[in-house]
Amino acid sequence: MSETTEIVAATLPVQGAEPVPTNSARILIIDDEAAIRESLETMLTLEGFSVDLAVDGASGMDFLARNHYDLLLLDLALPGESGLDLLPRIVEMHPELPVIMITAFGTMGNVVDAIRAGAENFVQKPWDNEKLLADIRTAIARHKAEEENVQLKRTLKQRYNFSNIVGKSEPMLRLFDLIAQVAPSRSTVLLQGESGTGKELFAKAIHANSPRRDHPFVPVNTGAVPSELLESTLFGHVKGAFTSAIASKKGLFEVANGGTLFLDEIGTMTMDMQAKILRVLQDRRFMHVGGVHEIQVDVRIIAATNVNLQDAVRAGRFREDLFYRLNVINLELPPLRSRREDIPLLASHFLKLYATENAMEERILSPDALRILLDYEWPGNVRELENAMERGVVLSTSKTITPELLPAQLTGNTYTAALLDRQPDASLFDLMEDIERRIIADRLERCHWNQTEAAEYFRIPLSTLNQKIKRLNVEIRKRPRD
Structure with a gap:
């Protein structure tokens, strides 16, 4: 086991080990009826929970001040201060503590007031034992997960800059270990994973834990930059290099000098552009578009893709020599x-x-x-x-x-059912267009509004997808997430 895993192993359950059971939790019951308290205590104790009992609000608050609990079962109708009166004070003292209200007088007004005041759930007497136990286990599991998340972030922040990456599963712990090993080196890293797995976050984590952390981290989505502009974007250009080049401009390789350049969606590059990237990886030198002088840079490359580059190599869409240059250290990001x-x-x-x-x-x-x-x-x-x-x-x-x-x-609510309800008189053609519009918009959003990637998913030419977007008036939004 590596050092990073040892840091978190004491506080986090991992896949393959016995998970931390929710019934090892401690529960406080505040209820003035002895029969209710005893019934709940018996049921919960048989399930393996540790249970404390309080007869009124004052004794309940005393228990909460002296002990840590994973769940509170709070009666609404207590003598003196009611459960609703106590709830805001409890939430202020212990904002993460899940509270389930129990009462024999469950009006809608009470439910709304309790939920607004911070209760997680509301159970009416007499309750169904199995449902109550299921709600208790779910609430405790969420509470423990949040506590573990706080502890995980605190532990990892102390040693590594992983503050924006959330996870405690075995695949994530392995990635944390690998990042800790990879970050200090100069080696090129290839991040592979499905869309939406957070490739840019991991690239930032590698940069933040490297000796280059005080120098620029420069991301570029190569699939979102038109191919005719990508060379100028990466390498810069001199004045007059092309019609609109009214002034010389640095490229992102120069901007990232001393730091890290993150090339996202690298599988979308043209073969010509791939050859130029290969030369920079080999020699650390390039020329401005239209320039005659070589420029040397010290840049670490982190590349990312959601396609299988080996398949792209076999299909003749990606250079084999570039693949091996990029594939020095390969990190697979697990799907959710x-x-x-x-x-x-x-x-x-x-x-x-x-x-x-x-x-x-x-x-x-x-x-x-x-x-x-x-x-x-x-x-x-x-x-x-x-x-x-x-x-x-x-x-x-x-x-x-x-x-x-x-x-x-x-x-599981189907879009088509809702559509038929909204447009009962629509023609089949109109309904099909509406469904097609929804499918295209949904895939574009999942592809981070990368139309090339969406066209590949649909297995249609990019020009066909563009025609459909225009014909169907699909709203295009650009909102990067990773």
């Missing part, structure tokens, strides 16, 4: 579906991020919403999860993100 234990951490991270960005109170996921996230396949990976959480925050009117606030593809 292969590290599902990171989903609660990532969801929590994005909910906090977008609540802060929108000046809103912090949001949490309901148990049902979390189950949906854990069951989904995530073809768009972390970027798709981030978009779903941003949507949930923006559309929410209370603290809890429920399944209704999640995108339709997550919940």
